[in-house]
Amino acid sequence: NAGVTQTPKFQVLKTGQSMTLQCAQDMNHNSMYWYRQDPGMGLRLIYYSASEGTTDKGEVPNGYNVSRLNKREFSLRLESAAPSQTSVYFCASSEDGPLSYNEQFFGPGTRLTVL
């Protein structure tokens, strides 16, 4: 039981390049989330998917797109990376119900640097 897995662990991009961060969970959870973590700011929600086939914007969605490929997988795409997107990105998942009523399970994170 791997929980939540993320790839890659580290990535360096040049400004303007694109990339996709991959996330998968094996807990049969319906809800999945993408957060970014910056020094001194806690986690901020980028996008979430309450169930397969649905996605919604979080607090900081600009510059990102997401795809809920199936129940297991939720990917985050940066179409044209900017230095302001340098951050650590976490994927998380949780069981059914109102999003905040259940604990969230987090992946190990992807450290992204945009030069």
Next chain:
Amino acid sequence: SQQGEEDPQALSIQEGENATMNCSYKTSINNLQWYRQNSGRGLVHLILIRSNEREKHSGRLRVTLDTSKKSSSLLITASRAADTASYFCATDASDYKLSFGAGTTVTVRA
């Protein structure tokens, strides 16, 4: 914008001592959660306390919630080196999404 804010930002204690950190929030909540993050790792859920609960225990952890003061506290008793981590409170906004604070960094000295 962040709903919850932890205090203090950093805390250094001796092994065996207790560690207390607080979380204040701005608007009414349905529940409040505490998470731990070890350096370079993802967050791990510790405790969820609902708005109609006042206190909850899990092992060496004790969480209190005072909805009249819009605040919560996390107490770690008999701290160990392995408790060195950042601790975050997370509260839900009106749309049920979680909002995380900036965290309290706890260092337990041997």
